[in-house]
Amino acid sequence: MNFSKLKKQVILKGGQILDPLTKTIVKRDLLIEDEKIKAIGKVKTTKSAQIIDCKNLIITHGFCDIHVHFREPGREDKETLETGSMAALAGGFTRVCVMPNTDPPIDSPEVIRYIIDRSEECPIYIHPIGAITKGQDGGELTEMGAMLAEGAVAFSDDGLPVTDSSMMRNALDYATMFDIPIINHAEDLCLKKDGVMHEGIISTNLGLPSSPDITESNMVHRDLSLTELTGGRLHVPHVSSAKSLEHIRSSKKSNKKVTAEVTPHHLFFTDNDLQNFDTNLKVAPPIRTKSDKKALIKGVKDGTLDCIATDHAPHTIEEKEGTFDLAPFGMIGLESCFGAVNKVLVKENNFKLLSLIEMLTTKPRKIMGFNNNLLEIGTSAELTILDPKEEWIFSKQDIQSKSKNSPFVGKNMYGRVKFTINKGHISSK
Amino acid sequence: MKHRHLLGLKDYPAEDIKSIIDTAFSFKEVLERPIKKVPSLNGKTIVNLFFENSTRTRISFELAQKRLSADTVNFSASTSSLKKGETFKDTAQNLEAMKIDAVVMRHPTPGAPLHLTKHIDAIIINAGDGTHEHPTQAILDMTSLYEKFGFLKGLKIAIIGDISHSRVALSNIYGLKIMGAEVTLCGPSTLIPPFVEDLGVDVNYNVDEVIEWADALNVLRIQRERMGGGLLPSIREYRNLFGITTERLSRHKKELVIMHPGPMNRGVEIDSAVADSDQAIILEQVLNGVASRMAILYLLLGGKLEEGKN
Amino acid sequence: MVSPKIKNIMNTEAIDRSIIRLAHEILERNHGAEKLMLVGILSRGEPLAVRLQSLIKKISGTKTPIGFLDITFHRDDFRDRLVVPQVKGTDINEPIDDKIIILVDDVLFTGRTIRAAMDELNAFGRPQKIQLAVLVDRGHREIPIKADFIGKNIPTHEGEHIKVLLKEIDDKDSVLLTQSRD
Numbered sequence: 001m002n003f004s005k006l007k008k009q010v011i012l013k014g015g016q017i018l019d020p021l022t023k024t025i026v027k028r029d030l031l032i033e034d035e036k037i038k039a040i041g042k043v044k045t046t047k048s049a050q051i052i053d054c055k056n057l058i059i060t061h062g063f064c065d066i067h068v069h070f071r072e073p074g075r076e077d078k079e080t081l082e083t084g085s086m087a088a089l090a091g092g093f094t095r096v097c098v099m100p101n102t103d104p105p106i107d108s109p110e111v112i113r114y115i116i117d118r119s120e121e122c123p124i125y126i127h128p129i130g131a132i133t134k135g136q137d138g139g140e141l142t143e144m145g146a147m148l149a150e151g152a153v154a155f156s157d158d159g160l161p162v163t164d165s166s167m168m169r170n171a172l173d174y175a176t177m178f179d180i181p182i183i184n185h186a187e188d189l190c191l192k193k194d195g196v197m198h199e200g201i202i203s204t205n206l207g208l209p210s211s212p213d214i215t216e217s218n219m220v221h222r223d224l225s226l227t228e229l230t231g232g233r234l235h236v237p238h239v240s241s242a243k244s245l246e247h248i249r250s251s252k253k254s255n256k257k258v259t260a261e262v263t264p265h266h267l268f269f270t271d272n273d274l275q276n277f278d279t280n281l282k283v284a285p286p287i288r289t290k291s292d293k294k295a296l297i298k299g300v301k302d303g304t305l306d307c308i309a310t311d312h313a314p315h316t317i318e319e320k321e322g323t324f325d326l327a328p329f330g331m332i333g334l335e336s337c338f339g340a341v342n343k344v345l346v347k348e349n350n351f352k353l354l355s356l357i358e359m360l361t362t363k364p365r366k367i368m369g370f371n372n373n374l375l376e377i378g379t380s381a382e383l384t385i386l387d388p389k390e391e392w393i394f395s396k397q398d399i400q401s402k403s404k405n406s407p408f409v410g411k412n413m414y415g416r417v418k419f420t421i422n423k424g425h426i427s428s429k
Numbered sequence: 430m431k432h433r434h435l436l437g438l439k440d441y442p443a444e445d446i447k448s449i450i451d452t453a454f455s456f457k458e459v460l461e462r463p464i465k466k467v468p469s470l471n472g473k474t475i476v477n478l479f480f481e482n483s484t485r486t487r488i489s490f491e492l493a494q495k496r497l498s499a500d501t502v503n504f505s506a507s508t509s510s511l512k513k514g515e516t517f518k519d520t521a522q523n524l525e526a527m528k529i530d531a532v533v534m535r536h537p538t539p540g541a542p543l544h545l546t547k548h549i550d551a552i553i554i555n556a557g558d559g560t561h562e563h564p565t566q567a568i569l570d571m572t573s574l575y576e577k578f579g580f581l582k583g584l585k586i587a588i589i590g591d592i593s594h595s596r597v598a599l600s601n602i603y604g605l606k607i608m609g610a611e612v613t614l615c616g617p618s619t620l621i622p623p624f625v626e627d628l629g630v631d632v633n634y635n636v637d638e639v640i641e642w643a644d645a646l647n648v649l650r651i652q653r654e655r656m657g658g659g660l661l662p663s664i665r666e667y668r669n670l671f672g673i674t675t676e677r678l679s680r681h682k683k684e685l686v687i688m689h690p691g692p693m694n695r696g697v698e699i700d701s702a703v704a705d706s707d708q709a710i711i712l713e714q715v716l717n718g719v720a721s722r723m724a725i726l727y728l729l730l731g732g733k734l735e736e737g738k739n
Numbered sequence: 740m741v742s743p744k745i746k747n748i749m750n751t752e753a754i755d756r757s758i759i760r761l762a763h764e765i766l767e768r769n770h771g772a773e774k775l776m777l778v779g780i781l782s783r784g785e786p787l788a789v790r791l792q793s794l795i796k797k798i799s800g801t802k803t804p805i806g807f808l809d810i811t812f813h814r815d816d817f818r819d820r821l822v823v824p825q826v827k828g829t830d831i832n833e834p835i836d837d838k839i840i841i842l843v844d845d846v847l848f849t850g851r852t853i854r855a856a857m858d859e860l861n862a863f864g865r866p867q868k869i870q871l872a873v874l875v876d877r878g879h880r881e882i883p884i885k886a887d888f889i890g891k892n893i894p895t896h897e898g899e900h901i902k903v904l905l906k907e908i909d910d911k912d913s914v915l916l917t918q919s920r921d
Contacts (some may be wrong), residue, residue: 108563201624205439207561207599212623277540321519323538325559454825459812463833464862467812491917727812731821 001090001121001400003427006381007050009033010426011043015385017371020061021372032058035424040375052419052426058353061361061374062094062382065334066181067158067237067261067309067366070096070126073114074103079314079402081115084334086123087312087401090332092360092417095314099367100136101159107142111208112150113211113297115401116398121423125382127153127368131375133173133180137138138164141174141348149177153368156158156183158237160168161219163189165190168223173224181235181259181367181416186244187285196324202271202305208324214290216285217243224251227258236260238311240285242295259367263294264333268405269293279327280407283313299347300359307364308356312335314403332401334395338386339413346388347414353388385419392416398429434553436542437562438603445528445728446571446608448644452724453572453717459496460720470499473730474529477503478520479556480536485691486556486566489715490533493722500731502529517541521548531730534558552729560594565725566690567600569718571608573710574645577686577716582609589671590649590698591620597649602628604686616649616671619660636671636680645686648673651698666696675702686710726737748893748901749914750904754874757890758787761872762794764888767840772801774867776838780856781809781825783845787874791843804838805832813855814870836864841888845903847873850857850884877901 012030017040019025023248031039034365045051053206070084078088079099088096098115100106106115112128118128125185130152134140144155155175162168162184171182197203203210220236224247227234236248248260268285281287299305320327338360345351362372374382394408419428431433431442450667459467476495477487487503494501506520517536524532531552532566534542539561544551575581588606592598592614602625612630614621621632633639641644651667661667668674673687687699687709695701704711747752772795779788785807796802808831811824811919842856853871862865874889877895893901893916904913 199623201627204622204628205599207559207596209560277543321518323536323544324540325538382616452823455809457826458829459862462862463864466862467814468858469817471817657892728821728823731817 001086001427001429003086003425005046006032006035006424006426008017008419009046009049009396010421011045011049011051012054012059012383012385013051015057015059015392017375018058018357019375020362021352021375023354025058030116031246032421035375035381036168036379037375037379039377043304044225049150053241055313057381057385057387057418059373060357060384061362062384062420063092063338064095064364064368064370065093065310065312065337066154066307066364066368068096068312068334069101069314070098070100071102072118073111077402078316081118081122081126083400083402084312084314084371085124085126086397087332087334088161089420089422090122090398090400090417091310092386093124093334094382094384094420095127095365095370097127098131099129099156099158100131101157105136107134107136109143111147111308112152113388116151119138123423127181129154129156129158130163131155132157136160138161138162138167140169140311144174144178145208154181154183154235156185157190158183158185161185161187161189165222167232169226170232171193172230176230176232179233180369181233183237184219184223184230185236185237186216186223188215190214191218195286196282197274198288200270200271200273200289202274206274206277211286214287215239215242216241217247220244220305221247224248224255224258227251230259233257234259237253237309238263238266238285239296239299239305240266240288240292241289243290245295245304249299249302252260252304253391256312259306260304261302261307261364262305262310263311264337265331265407267293267296267300267344268340273407278407279322280328280331282324282329282404283311283331284329290397297345300345301349301351306359306367308337308341308359309364310334311403314401314406318321320405330405332399332403332406335398335400336406336408336413338417339392339394339415340408342410343413373389380423381421383421384417385421386415388415390414390416433729434542435564435725435729436546436555438555438564438600438607439606441564441603441682443607444570445526446604449568449721449724450572450575451726453721454576455722456496456727457717457720459723460498460716462662465496466498468498468626470494470497470500470730471641473499474528475499475501475507475531475533475726476524476529477501477556478506478524478532478534480534480541481557483535486492486535487655489718490556490722492719493726497723497726499726515709517544517667518548521545524551525549531726535665554725554729557596559596560602561596563596563601563606564601565627565718566597566721567604568725569714569721570601570647570688570690571604572717573688573714574686577710581605584610584646585613585644586610587613587615587645588647589636589639589642589673590614592616592625593620594652595649597633597647601647602630607632608627613639613642616695617667618660636679637739639673640677640681640685641683643685643686646673647688648699649690650692650694653694668697672698673699673703675698678703688715690715741839744918746916747913748916749756749891751912753765754912757874758790761888761890762791765791765841765870765872766795766799767806768887772799772803774837774839775803775841776833776835777803777805777830777841777843778809778845778856778860779805779818780829780842780852783809783903783905784843785827786905788843789907790872791841791872796797803856804833806833806835809857809896810852813859815851815855831863833864834864835860837867839870840866841872842869843873844871845874845905846901847871847876847884847886848879848888848915849881851882852891853884854882874903875901877892
């Protein structure tokens with residue numbers, strides 16, 4: 001991947017500017033000067049200007065992924081904030097929120113400070129999500145106020161559910177003071193037991209221990225009820241089942257404080273794809289049936305699902321190359337995200353490109369309270385340039401993450417990120 | 430043979446199952462001779478890679494290999510030394526480096542034999558992968574049924590016991606359905622996997638009805654470890670509801686063939702008298718186990734298939 | 740296109756006469772039917788052995804015991820070819836120790852079938868003697884094997900093949916010499 005500093009003057013020439021905030025697509029040139037957006041429309045060029053040919057390309061807000069795992073501190077062998085940043089840029093992401101299940105977990109203002117300081121050195125904006133409970137052990141609330149002051153943007157024990165309902169109630173309640181979302185990884189661990197995939201005809205065929213969809217939806221229902229009770233804000237991560245969607249859809253009718261996300265892999269794969277025991281498809285929550293996938297696509301189209309988040313979860317080769325039972329849960333997803341979701345949603349299911357871009361830009365930013373006015377003159381340039389129709393095959397070379405655990409290798413993609421401009425730098429393939 | 434390895438019976442070609450059964454009968458004759466040896470696999474090296482204890486299956490394979498004049502090597506890896514799959518991959522690569530011809534593998538994890546095919550070039554035979562498949566057991570069961578009845582198509586087989594945790598059950602279901610038999614499962618509802626009807630089998634919790642219906646019963650071992658796990662209240666309860674007892678069988682006046690993959694819990698899922706009766710073909714299964722494993726090894730390690738000609 | 744030339748070397752009567760002569764020779768050489776056991780090599784050695792058994796009974800009054808061998812598992816080319824055994828299979832249900840075994844086959848060619856048969860017989864015991872009776876000897880031995888009783892010698896060239904047809908299997912008796920012309 002090419003990564004270089006922006007020249008003083010950069011002109012994005014001949015492209016279509018898709019603004020998800022104003023919901024417009026117009027053919028304009030764009031001038032970036034001194035890393036900021038200087039002009040849109042008639043652009044005066046100078047001899048020293050760097051010209052980027054954007055013919056047939058779409059220029060839009062840089063993507064924002066509010067659910068990634070960058071493994072720092074503690075497991076820098078899997079990913080660091082730098083390598084994670086490169087993976088993000090390759091996928092068109094300029095801004096991410098990192099989950100706190102690191103070692104030590106991000107459960108104190110000090111560790112939040114660490115992430116904030118480290119992220120200054122990184123080519124993308126990295127926002128820490130703080131843990132809900134100290135040590136993520138479900139025992140005591142973290143110092144949310146202090147962590148927010150240091151730069152935390154939300155709270156989650158992701159990786160693990162908040163099993164104790166009174167603790168979840170307290171977290172939602174406490175967080176109402178700060179108007180930030182609580183994100184709960186919904187999984188009934190008792191019902192899950194040692195399940196490694198979705199309980200269905202496929203798991204029966206494979207003889208693998210499995211867990212049914214209500215392992216997730218029961219807890220989603222609980223979380224939604226607690227949200228109503230407390231008046232707090234809930235964001236449901238990686239929704240995987242039709243049943244969960246039903247609960248969320250119903251709740252959203254009356255509760256504006258509920259948001260939800262979906263991963264590219266839950267939209268792309270079904271449990272049938274696990275027939276060859278590929279450990280890269282071993283994820284939590286598991287990839288479910290064709291009808292769950294259909295329901296998720298419908299949930300995207302009708303707005304029940306607000307945004308796309310990859311749940312980028314790097315694991316080392318050694319960890320993933322063993323037998324299915326021993327492999328850790330998770331797959332990387334930043335680099336393959338756009339090609340995959342664009343294919344499933346826009347190409348195969350008549351979703352509008354503009355709506356998809358919203359789910360990758362304005363909607364996640366709105367959930368986290370980030371600025372959405374990215375095409376305003378004078379703003380620091382934070383842009384993604386993509387080819388919405390390019391057909392390509394995802395390969396190992398497209399992976400920028402330190403880890404390689406992606407089941408998308410070899411799969412057909414539709415649409416491709418060509419350039420990502422952020423923090424005064426431009427990256428491209 | 431269509432497939433190079435024998436990893437499971439799912440989608441396995443019916444002709445190949447038939448070839449194995451037919452060849453097994455020829456090898457059965459070899460097992461009756463004073464000198465029970467043929468030179469067919471002379472010079473071939475086969476490793477028995479057992480990550481899980483199983484004396485019976487291993488001995489059966491070992492005998493089959495030795496009767497075919499192959500060289501046998503046994504490798505037992507205790508489960509406690511299995512760390513994070515490193516041992517698995519390293520073990521596989523060590524074997525590859527020693528240039529062996531085939532591996533017979535038993536492992537506690539479903540999918541492990543398929544996983545092994547990615548690391549080594551030898552022919553792999555699945556001797557049981559966790560709760561997934563145990564194809565050689567199903568083949569010897571079908572060989573025994575074929576020997577007893579002369580056909581498999583339309584035969585009514587009941588599999589009784591802990592189906593969820595039984596690789597014997599799953600492989601039998603696949604194999605019997607491919608060969609056109611009818612299968613009914615019977616056991617505690619908590620021990621029957623969900624969606625199992627999708628495999629083309631019936632489920633009936635009334636063991637007496639099942640006995641009336643069936644031509645043969647395949648009685649599975651009830652694992653005592655399952656008690657107290659919330660799945661099964663007690664052995665007494667299981668025996669009352671599902672046990673193949675002398676008393677139960679005496680209530681049904683019919684010809685019935687009794688099978689059991691072993692080892693048996695006499696007095697639990699099956700009474701001693703039933704296991705030792707004339708209806709039971711359990712010992713025949715053991716002999717057919719060696720013969721059908723010989724057939725499998727012979728057909729997989731041989732060259733291109735030709736019609737029998739001398 | 741290659742068209743085989745087929746020549747009928749022996750017809751039904753010729754075959755019958757040869758087999759009768761073989762029966763007499765076997766009894767003469769062995770001074771009677773005592774200790775004899777016929778072992779036919781599948782597939783066409785089987786009907787020949789059965790015919791010999793009935794002729795020997797006619798001539799000597801003794802019904803010799805009979806057995807059959809499927810040599811598939813003892814072939815020496817098992818490294819190159821996989822052969823699935825006949826449905827009928829090996830059937831030796833009498834002890835062969837101290838018997839005079841008469842191996843019976845239709846055609847003696849390279850000798851490898853006979854070697855395999857003797858190898859297989861080893862698994863059943865130790866005969867006193869093994870003798871070989873064949874309907875046709877076509878030459879071209881590749882190992883040191885000799886027939887004791889021969890119905891007819893038919894020397895062949897490369898490209899020529901001998902095919903024996905027997906009533907019990909092929910609905911007629913005939914020995915054919917075929918030639919593939921290149």
